[in-house]
Amino acid sequence: MPIERALTAEQRSALGDFRARWAAIRRATAPADRSAAEEAVRLAYQAAGLASPARIVWCHGPMALAKLAGRISRDDGRNLRARLVDDVHRDVAASVAARISRRMLAAVESAVNPDDPLAAAATEAVTRNVPEKNLSVLGQLRRNGLSWSGLLEALVAPRSFASCTAGPQDLSWLGAFDYVRELLGLRAETEPLRGLMQLATSVGWLQPHEHICWLAERPNLLCGDARDRLHHPSGPALRYPDGWSIWAWRGVEVPRWIIAHKDRITLAAIDAEIDVQVRRCMIEIMTPERYVALGGATRIAEDETGVLWRRNWLAADAWAAVEVVNATPEPDGTRRHFFLQVPANLRTAREAVAWTYGLRAEAYAGLVMRT
Structure with a gap:
């Protein structure tokens, strides 16, 4: 039966430190630690009961990753995102729940991993802009082989970038388990997460398969406004080392020229814009004062x-x-x-x-x- 106990004053004080640590991890823009990430891949595969992939391929951003991983073949093996992340998460959560109450774990999760609108917006912007290349059932069978297991996967688990990869926001739940590992001493119960924790602190995105694992760099720029919406008044709000970027104004993705060439915003250009949200951003950038003054x-x-x-x-x-x-x-x-x-x-x-x-x-x- 799980132990019901209150956190000590020292443990409560540490909640803020772990919240800040994992917020920094989600929003990190430093180059990936490639050697640490590759070692973390091997630990994560091992924790899931899997052999290490034969190849680890680095990409300069999630778009480059999506392009390369879109060419997967039967030789690369099945996607292991669920095995590596979701299944291990479920098993560790059950082990931790046997030691502490679910109420205590929920309190830790709430304190250490609150909603992070900026990190969520960056993840959503990436997944929204990836050109999805979901395979048809026939296409998946051709790649996976004509087998009952291949047919089942093709029918119930169509491939998409979001379902095959894990980014910073997808791994943010690790913060609570990092806390219970370090502050509550549940090291044995959380040991299977050691590879994923190291991955979260060392890399941007990953797409794991049986024989290959694609890793992508973090963004080298991530900017938001006071409300944690993607925003930059004079440049991209989100940018990766491969040059792919998102230009955003107060949470709305806008064409680059609207911010880079504000002088091109005219009454005619505003009237020609069919996206209501983008049009309102154009008026804000022009300024409502000037918009009204121009008629x-x-x-x-x-x-x-x-x-x-x-x-x-x-x-x-x-x-x-x-x-x-x-x-x-x-x-x-x-x-x-x-x-x-x-x-x-x-x-x-x-x-x-x-x-x-x-x-x-x-x-x-x-x-x-x-x-």
Whole structure:
């Protein structure tokens, strides 16, 4: 029966250290430690009861990995992602649960491995942009051989990049087991994870097969905004050593030119953009002030709180902002104007300003202090 006990003050204090350590691992941009990663591959295969792969192939990023691994043949053997990662995770979790309560493990997991929006966004950007080359059932059979096991795999486990690889976000759960290994002394129970832990700290992505394991470098650039969304105001937000990159504005992937050549953003270019989110990013980059000044939006309503501006493209596709004046004058006596983007269904400036405070117009009307 698992032991139910409370963490000591020292153990509770260490939770923050492990949280920071694994956040740094997920967001690492230093070059991979190739010798450590290759040794970790052998440890991970051994922990899963598998022979080490005959070849380890390095790639300069996940796109290069996907391209090379897309040419797998029967000689490379089956994909082992589930065996190497998921099955070992399940078995170790069961061993740990026999020593400590699931409630304690859940508390450790929550503290050490909280949601990491930036790391998750980077992983999602990679998997979204990989050109999937899922094989047909016939194609998989041709590669795996005409056998019942090959037929079963082809029917229930179609190959995709996400299902065949593991990246930093896919291995983030290791942080909690690193903690129970080091702070709670469960070294024997977590020993099968030693290779995966070393891999997580040494490499970007991996795609393991029976006879070959592809490894990819970490990104050499990963940038986010204050809300941990992929973002960079003047360059790529995510970039790998092979040059593949993502340009993003406040969490929205945008074409490179929108950030690299801001001067090309015009009213005509904004109207020509069919992606609503990208279009709104273009207005933000141009700035709502300039967009309104150039005639991009129409004055809808005005009252003592400000001016409501809107631009309609289609019935359910519109942009709106409320223009407000700073209550505190500048040193020269002028007052700054601010444009706050708001939902396009609002009808009055008061309603729009109230929305920015999370209030209804009636409740906002009762406030003494206004922006």
